[in-house]
Amino acid sequence: MDWERLLSLKRQGDVNKRLRKEQKETRLGFEVDYDRIIFSSAFRSLQDKTQVIPMPIHVGSKKDFVHTRLTHSLEVSVVGRSLGRIAGQEILSKYPHLGEVHGYHFNDFGAIVAAAALAHDIGNPPFGHSGEKAIGNYFESGPGSKYRESLSKEEYQDLIDFEGNANGFKLLTESRDGVPGGLRLSYATLGAFMKYPKASLPKKPSKHIADKKFGFFQSEKQFFLEVVEEIGLARNPGNSGVGFYRHPLTYLVEAADDICYTIIDFEDGINLGLISEEYALEYLINLVKDSINIKKYNAMTNASDRLSYLRALAINTLISDAIDVFVQNETEIRDGSFGTALLEKGRYRAQVEDIINLSVQKVYRSTEVTDKELAGYRIISDLLEVYTSALVNAMHGKATNYDQLLIRSLPENYRNTDTSLYKILLDTSCFVASLSDSAAVHMHNKVMGRQF
Numbered sequence: 001m002d003w004e005r006l007l008s009l010k011r012q013g014d015v016n017k018r019l020r021k022e023q024k025e026t027r028l029g030f031e032v033d034y035d036r037i038i039f040s041s042a043f044r045s046l047q048d049k050t051q052v053i054p055m056p057i058h059v060g061s062k063k064d065f066v067h068t069r070l071t072h073s074l075e076v077s078v079v080g081r082s083l084g085r086i087a088g089q090e091i092l093s094k095y096p097h098l099g100e101v102h103g104y105h106f107n108d109f110g111a112i113v114a115a116a117a118l119a120h121d122i123g124n125p126p127f128g129h130s131g132e133k134a135i136g137n138y139f140e141s142g143p144g145s146k147y148r149e150s151l152s153k154e155e156y157q158d159l160i161d162f163e164g165n166a167n168g169f170k171l172l173t174e175s176r177d178g179v180p181g182g183l184r185l186s187y188a189t190l191g192a193f194m195k196y197p198k199a200s201l202p203k204k205p206s207k208h209i210a211d212k213k214f215g216f217f218q219s220e221k222q223f224f225l226e227v228v229e230e231i232g233l234a235r236n237p238g239n240s241g242v243g244f245y246r247h248p249l250t251y252l253v254e255a256a257d258d259i260c261y262t263i264i265d266f267e268d269g270i271n272l273g274l275i276s277e278e279y280a281l282e283y284l285i286n287l288v289k290d291s292i293n294i295k296k297y298n299a300m301t302n303a304s305d306r307l308s309y310l311r312a313l314a315i316n317t318l319i320s321d322a323i324d325v326f327v328q329n330e331t332e333i334r335d336g337s338f339g340t341a342l343l344e345k346g347r348y349r350a351q352v353e354d355i356i357n358l359s360v361q362k363v364y365r366s367t368e369v370t371d372k373e374l375a376g377y378r379i380i381s382d383l384l385e386v387y388t389s390a391l392v393n394a395m396h397g398k399a400t401n402y403d404q405l406l407i408r409s410l411p412e413n414y415r416n417t418d419t420s421l422y423k424i425l426l427d428t429s430c431f432v433a434s435l436s437d438s439a440a441v442h443m444h445n446k447v448m449g450r451q452f
Contacts, residue, residue, distance in 0.1 A: 030186060037172075048438050050126065084112060123166070126440045147159075154201050165194070165213060187230045252322070263315055384432055387406060392424060
């Protein structure tokens with residue numbers, strides 16, 4: 001893979017090539033990507049989507065604010081920007097022609113990673129990590145399983161393994177009436193966004209991290225291939241279907257996410273009393289013992305100040321660690337032979353695993369999180385059942401009056417029944433996935449007759 005192609009400024013519908021040297025320094029194309037994402041309605045909905053812990057929350061006598069998908073995404077973007085800039089300096093030093101001939105700057109790398117990181121959760125459903133599984137469960141073992149024989153294997157796999165990453169690619173790129181190409185992001189940013197550049201089948205054909213999940217639905221296959229061709233992603237020989245190796249900057253997007261959820265979810269657990277403060281501080285100190293200023297730390301009398309100090313040090317430590325692994329393995333990352341996440345090869349892998357294991361035990365499996373996920377399963381399944389049934393009945397000319405009322409309650413771009421069964425089922429799933437937590441609860445109450 002070649003860096004010049006990987007840094008493509010092309011956008012969907014472009015006829016002429018966009019050259020880095022011709023960009024206005026006051027408003028670069030990669031920075032425009034960030035702006036378009038942050039002003040999108042899909043991004044705004046993340047403010048009311050659960051990251052891990054539902055909000056508002058009371059734990060014992062404590063009450064505190066916790067991270068939503070939106071605050072998490074903003075923090076991942078900030079960390080990603082730092083990772084991209086530092087990596088950009090190293091790449092430009094190694095390949096000086098990128099700057100001297102083509103005009104690329106280290107900030108370009110930071111802008112690409114920041115934009116892709118900002119959007120990394122944009123396709124995730126409501127109700128935390130179980131949202132995807134709830135949609136998949138509806139089609140695999142719930143009422144939606146009746147559609148299996150009417151779909152191709154690939155189409156059915158898209159539904160039973162409903163994937164937030166693929167939905168994100170659809171949200172960012174899908175054309176609508178009067179809006180060709182969706183947000184029309186640069187292909188470099190779209191490439192960095194695609195953590196799993198493969199179709200839903202074959203499922204996990206290799207142990208390479210690019211094959212862990214999938215990154216596009218069948219409905220976006222052609223445009224996915226257009227992006228891949230433009231930026232020059234390498235074919236993954238371990239995948240007999242449509243599968244490619246990652247854009248190198250995707251590793252930095254992933255590292256930013258891994259760093260933030262490891263440290264920030266842990267911090268939320270401490271602030272809410274789910275994790276003992278003394279126990280937790282010990283875990284963080286183990287991670288930052290080489291950089292901590294003990295005198296400064298001991299001078300802090302407020303527990304939240306100590307925690308904030310350790311969190312900042314921990315993030316900086318893991319940024320440096322991720323960059324070291326990226327730079328040392330840049331050639332292997334670019335040719336596709338590097339098959340794991342950056343933190344998996346870092347010096348602090350053991351410390352990170354300790355923190356994640358404690359978070360799983362104390363936070364991810366807490367009663368508050370479990371209750372939210374249980375409610376989410378029922379709400380998502382019920383919404384999918386009433387809306388898919390109404391739309392499929394309409395497609396066959398058998399819509400009841402209730403079906404027609406349900407269809408009218410949908411946003412206009414989700415009402416089309418003059419299309420394929422797959423498109424109806426996928427679009428309805430994507431509609432449910434687009435709902436915020438409270439919007440899903442409100443809509444569920446409405447269609448179930450609990451609200452007037």
